[in-house]
Amino acid sequence: MIHYRKILELHDEGISLRGIAASTGNSRQKVTEILAIAEKKGLVCPLEEEMTDRWIEEFLFPEKTLEASGRQPLNFDYIHEELAKPNVTLSLLHHEYEAECRLKNKIPYSYRSFLRHYSRYADKYKATLRIRRKPGEIMEVDWAGSTAFIIDRDTGEKVKAYVFVATLPCSQLSYAEATLSMDLHSWITAHNNAYAYFGGSTQIIVPDNLKASVTKHTSKELVLNSTYREMADHYNTVVMPARVRSPKDKSSVEGAVGAISTWIIAALRNTHCFSIDELNEEVWRKLEEFNRRPFTRKKGSRLSAFEEEEKFALSPLPSTPYKISVWKTAKVRPDYHISVESMFYSVPYEYINRDVEVRLSDSLIEIYFNHMRVATHKRLYGKYGQLSTVRDHMPDNHKLYVDQTPEAAIEWAENIGTSTLKVVRYILDASTNEKQGLQSIFSLKKSERSYTKYEIERACKMIASMTNRPTVKSIQTILKNNKKNDAEQELKRKTEISKNNYGFTRGASYYGGKDK
Structure with a gap:
């Protein structure tokens, strides 16, 4: 038995390697090895009473105890390192250890002994035991x-x-x-x-x-x-x-x-x-x-x-910490808006009367339906009752109304003709307020659903020749009358064509008589 305790105590007293070797009967090489391993594992004097030569040997050379049993020794450092990896368990490592023993014709330790020896090793040398908890998990x-x-x-x-x-x-x-x-x-x-x-x-x-x-x-x-x-x-x-x-x-x-x-x-x-x-x-x-x-x-x-x-x-952190957001539920109103903290945000009109989830952050409002984002708005602050409306969320008839601006009205009139442009400019100038004038032009624009651009331009030209103060109502009347007159003339033309379009008839001479 090597006198481990004496070697460590003599070294602590400042005795040379030669003196320690002579005093304990061990070679200087062995003494150097023991001192190096003890320093690496942090075993220094003064030593406690329970640290006998056998305890120190198991602490410094745990593999010796295992080798003495004639079984395949365990690589504890490898086991401890592998246990830190995801999904690696002691049962898996023991299975691999048994396979290695079979290849070398060695006797393996049972799983319980394998577990016991690793636990002793981790308790002595390592700060953590990785049987139950993996690092960073x-x-x-x-x-x-x-x-x-x-x-x-x-x-x-x-x-x-x-x-x-x-x-x-x-x-x-x-x-x-x-x-x-x-x-x-x-x-x-x-x-x-x-x-x-x-x-x-x-x-x-x-x-x-x-x-x-x-x-x-x-x-x-x-x-x-x-x-x-x-x-x-x-x-x-x-x-x-x-x-x-x-x-x-x-x-x-x-x-x-x-x-x-x-x-x-x-x-x-x-x-x-x-x-x-x-x-x-x-x-x-x-x-x-x-x-x-x-x-x-x-x-x-x-x-x-x-x-x-x-x-x-541990996994690396994202570049920025998580910014807290709050989730709420809301119901889409008939005007395709939801109310969030007395502010109103639009949602595609197809979701009217549907329940949606709302994610509120410091700067954004995100609206989800069935976990799918359907709308995003910049968050509103300040006076209650503000609206954030996206044009694409509106039905078509609402888009037409919202699009009514003086510039849009003039652009539309230019596409129809010069007479229409003259009438539109007059209506905008003569109206007591812009909204009223745009409402009148909007009514005229709806005429495109029933009349062609040619018919609208002709009606505007006719009204311009009749008065210097054209109105939308008078233009709509002319459109109806023109439509009616055009229909009557077309009917008359078709009637005349049918009268003049005689079929081929045989004369009296064909039947043996005399033509008159």
Whole structure:
């Protein structure tokens, strides 16, 4: 048996390698190897009483114990590294280990022994055990049961502050933030800040069944809050709420909540802050101390475990944090508009009387029907009752009415003829207000449905020759009369043609008589 403890203690006293080798009966090469591995694994003097030669040997050379059994040794570093990869489990690694043993004609360890040896290795050498939690896989979130407080400067009263907690189960690194409410805006903002603190996003978020995260959660159906689902999509993560009344589904954050309630909330019980920003500065100072506190049963801290074992596995954050938006439902009114906070936004008229979903952000209003976006508007602010109307959302008859402008009226008249243009200019100039004149021209334009451009131009030419004050009504009368006269003349012409169009008849001579 090598005297590992003596070697380490002599080295700590400053004895040379030659002196240690002579004192312990080991070669200088072996002594150098032991000291190098001990330094690499952080085993330094003074040593505790339970650190016997056998304990130190298992700590420095765990493979020796396994080799002594005649079984295929385990590569613990490889196992620990592979477990960090997505979907890799100990059962898969054990299956591959057994296949390797068969090729080398070695005896493999059973799965239970395989699991036990890895657990011992991870407990001694690594900050995290990757059997249950993979690095970068899950972030568990919740509100702390205990509350902090700030002091109102005016009244001196204590105002409750609620503490949001997020924990990464693999490394146990936690984030905490105080807010004045537990509403949706605070919930989403705290998530943004948590991801910024961790420097990346996880594959899965595990929240409780709060209204800010879950609308409905039964054994058959899960409906997430629309804003929360949108935030998860922004960070390319999946929301998997804990089962109702099942705190074990998020045991890490439940434990972190208890610890943070003690080491942060309770530690600040005598600290007086007068704003939520001041309180958060104190919370984050205590949080830094909390994450740097050494583990009680293994070396390292939450922060060192995160940096060594989990930080690499987080997904990169988007270029910009998620901007909160609010979802509402609305019914499309008969005038093909919806009302949102006393402002009115148009929707394609085909959706009249339909229920639609509305997404409100700081700058945009987006309208969805059956998860398909049908309209987008710039959000209106200021005086109530403002309208945002898109021309393409209108039915055709409404488009005609809205398109009535002096410029459009003159353009239309130019396409008809010079007489029509003269009449339109007169109506615009003679009307007491522009709207009245445009209404009259609109009535004239509707004549195109029943009359040709030639007929309209002819009627305008006739009315211009009769009076210097033409009206739309008089033009419409002439159009009707012209139509009637044209129809009568056409009928007369057809009648005359039918009278003059005799058929071929045989004369009397054909029958033996004499033609007269």
